[in-house]
Amino acid sequence: MAILESGTVVAVATPEGEGGLAVVRLSGPEALAVARRLLSAGALADPVDSHRARLALVRWPARADTGGPEPGTPLDQALVLPMLAPASYTGEDTVEFFCHGGLMPARQIAAACRAAGARGALPGEFTRRAFLNGRLSLVQAEAVAELIAAEHAAGARAALAQLTGGLNRQLAAVEGPLRDLLARIEGALEFSEEDAVGPSREDVATTLRAARRQIDDLLDLAPAGRLLRDGVQVVLVGAPNVGKSSLFNALLGADRALVDPEAGTTRDVVTAPLELDGVLFVLHDTAGLRDRAVGVEAKGVARTRETVAGADLVLALRPVTDRAQPAPALGDAPAGCPVLPVWTKGDLDPAATGMVTSSRTGQGIEALRRALLDHARAGGVAAAVARGVILNQRHQDRLLACRETIDQLLEDPGAGDEVAATLLAATLQELGAITGRVFTEQLLGEIFSRFCVGK
Ligand SMILES: Nc1nc2c(ncn2[C@@H]2O[C@H](COP(=O)(O)OP(=O)(O)OP(=O)(O)O)[C@@H](O)[C@H]2O)c(=O)[nH]1
Ligand SMILES: [Mg+2]
Structure with a gap:
């Protein structure tokens, strides 16, 4: 298992600086055990009452692996919120500490968690785990990043719509019929001796044309995505x-x-x-x-x-x-x-x-x-917000690649079932790369390294 996907990690989830509250997030298989080392017996008693916060005194752990304050030193009084897997942001056991704002309490609680066995989380690691545990798609993970970065209401609204599944749903609508078509072609290939009948050429062409129209429809929203993210550039001359x-x-x-x-x-x-x-x-x-x-x-x-x-x-x-x-x-x-x-x-x-x-x-x-x-x-800004779709360059590139393979299929209707099956599989692969059904380590690295620590 890659290092990033294992262990229990901790980070301060709120920005540095003075504030009313700060949040420390702890997630992983040992989250409850680590948290218990900072709390008095009974504060997180078994069976844990998931999603119920309790006020507790947080102390430096008694059996700290590293140096630090005297064991048992009080750090802050905090609301401790356990969220058991899979019903948490990451999909793992999670404990969040809502402590007093300002630099010290949150930093010290995070340090205490590390002293008690957790590892410091890398940028985007919580969201990466959420993705790997199927809590959100890549498109939604990217929307989380957009939402955090949004500097104006429309951008935030669009990111939120995307987070709640706008683009996911529209991609699923493209994928479904293509997947059915592939299954029927593959079925016919497998049972060709028994005269299984595959889809007719018209069937294939109709499904492909419909998919192509849906993809074009999505690509039409691409310029609006940029306008929402970067703003409409107005030049006075x-x-x-x-x-x-x-x-x-x-x-x-x-x-x-x-x-x-x-x-x-x-x-x-x-x-x-x-x-x-x-x-x-x-x-x-x-x-x-x-x-x-x-x-x-x-x-x-x-x-x-x-x-x-x-x-x-x-x-x-x-x-x-x-x-x-x-x-x-x-x-x-x-x-x-x-x-x-x-x-x-x-x-x-x-x-x-x-x-x-x-x-x-x-x-x-x-x-x-x-x-x-x-x-x-x-420029389509309202339409993009309404449909919950903000395409970034990555989405656009993949959609264009899909359209290309579909065009290849449409241009050569007599290519035979084997070729059709291969091209359809390639199209589904490209679509899957957008949502993250198909992903590479490099792609995850690119997406999650742009996040902040604690998200
Ligand atoms: N009466 C009147 N004068 C204006 C108005 N707008 C600008 N001015 C005057 O026009 C002059 C030039 O204004 P600027 O806004 O500096 O014009 P600009 O196009 O930016 O000029 P440059 O940067 O030099 O190219 C100033 O003396 C302004 O006070 C207006 O609406 N009414
Ligand atoms: Mg001027």
């Missing part, structure tokens, strides 16, 4: 002095970027997050685009172009005072990236029409915020 930095500040409702009457004030790209209705946007204020820029200003223009190349939405700014001014040239915008024309300094021309804003009076700022949200919704 325009000629020098059109009011980019002022609008940037007005949208944020904060004085983040320097504003000055002189043209060429902004040199570096200034970036700030903006959360609207639970959706994260990342605003980028850029240096004014000017063809004849030299020196530092030219460097700023180069940065602007790089930023535009990563945009999900470009706001092309022009002042109402100069409606003849040509729209900024956006040769660098990604293909298909929407460009929203926005008029600035609206207060200087009350007759102006269109998406007119004024950073001075606040005119049009709310409308522009709404336009940003509409854009995110059009």
